[in-house]
Every structure is written in C-alpha cells, then in structure tokens.
Amino acid sequence: MVSDKISIILVSELREDLQMAGMIASVGAVSGNNVSVLISMNALKYFLKGANDKAPVAGHMGEMLDRKKAPSFKTLFEQAAELGDARIHPCSMAMDVLGVEWRDLDTFLKEPMGLTKFLDDARGGQVWSF
Amino acid sequence: MADKRKIDARGSFCPGPLMELIAGIKAANVGDELEVLSTDRGSAADIPEWIKKVGHELLTTTEENGVWHITVRKTK
Numbered sequence: 001m002v003s004d005k006i007s008i009i010l011v012s013e014l015r016e017d018l019q020m021a022g023m024i025a026s027v028g029a030v031s032g033n034n035v036s037v038l039i040s041m042n043a044l045k046y047f048l049k050g051a052n053d054k055a056p057v058a059g060h061m062g063e064m065l066d067r068k069k070a071p072s073f074k075t076l077f078e079q080a081a082e083l084g085d086a087r088i089h090p091c092s093m094a095m096d097v098l099g100v101e102w103r104d105l106d107t108f109l110k111e112p113m114g115l116t117k118f119l120d121d122a123r124g125g126q127v128w129s130f
Numbered sequence: 131m132a133d134k135r136k137i138d139a140r141g142s143f144c145p146g147p148l149m150e151l152i153a154g155i156k157a158a159n160v161g162d163e164l165e166v167l168s169t170d171r172g173s174a175a176d177i178p179e180w181i182k183k184v185g186h187e188l189l190t191t192t193e194e195n196g197v198w199h200i201t202v203r204k205t206k
Contacts, residue, residue, distance in 0.1 A: 023144070023145055026145055026149060027145050027148065027176075027180075030148070030149070030152050030180070031180060031183055031184065032183065032184060068143055069141050069142050069143060069146070070143045070146075071142070071143070071145070071146045071149070076145070076149075079149045079152075079153075083149065083152050083153060083156065084152075
C-alpha cells in the first residue's frame, strides 16, 4: 500500500466544512495515508472537552446532514485518530487566543502545534483547508 | 477457527459503513469473514475500493432491495 501525506487545516465553524474535513481525515487515514490535522480559529471551540458539536449550517446540505444519520464530524476525527493513527493537533496560537490549555481539549488531540512546524511537516504532500 | 460476523450499517451515511467495517476488522482475527450491510450507495462503491487498496480479500458484493451486502476476509 502506498503511503501518502495529507495535511488538513481546519478553521471553519460551519457544519459542511467540518464534515468534509472529517471525512477526508478519517477515510484518508484508514486508507494508509499519513494524515495530520491542524485545528485553529473558529473550529477549535468544538474540540473543547464536553463542547456541543452542533455547528451552524451553510445551506441545505448541512440541514440534511443533521436530519439524516450522517456521522458527527467529531466522531469522524476521533475515528481518524483511533482507527487510522491520524495526528490531530490544536493550533497553539488559537489556544492562546481562547485561553485554553491542552488538558481542556478532547483527549484524542495530540500536542499543540505552531504553523511553522505544521507547514514544514506538510511539505511535499497534499494540503487541504476548510 | 475463522469467525463470521455481520455488521449492520444500514441507515448510516458515508463514511459510516466503511468506518464500522474497519473497526470490525481491527477487532477480528486473520481469516475472519465480515459482512457489512449498507444502504448507502457511495459506501457500496467505496468499501470494495478500500478493501482492494489495503489488501484484504473481497469475497462477495450483492444488492437486494436497496441493501448492499459486502463480505470481506481479513488477510493480515
């Protein structure tokens, strides 16, 4: 199996964006790719321990995702980490702005990471942003 | 002795059926057979692709009344 590198930068608070990013992270990771995710800006609040994952929708598809049995985006990221060994990092800058510590975040998130290292690690692979 | 297990993912949308299958494969032993049931058309195409990519053995794919039955043997 060929191993490729997929790096995902997640900043949106919208359900559709979060869902698609989670789908790429989970399917990419369980298909043998080396997946890394950096969670920053408006997306980080959903990954606080106990946070509600009810994200605002951008349009019709987001409403449909809520009505149908689409997996929760947080479940997808958790599966990416647990089933596919994806590395999911909170952005250290966003943590500083929010005033939160690593221990305040969901346990499947790895250590905080800065953009410089994330971009350096992403070199030569696919980079997706949502 | 190899086990046979059924994973009922009917009503779940992509990539739910695939992720349920993968969780099942992780917990299974080499040689075990897993049959996943899915009503999601995209997953019916994606699951055989995933099986081929990671190197397990696709045994059967059938569709009956809108339900896909995909059977895979864990090979490693």
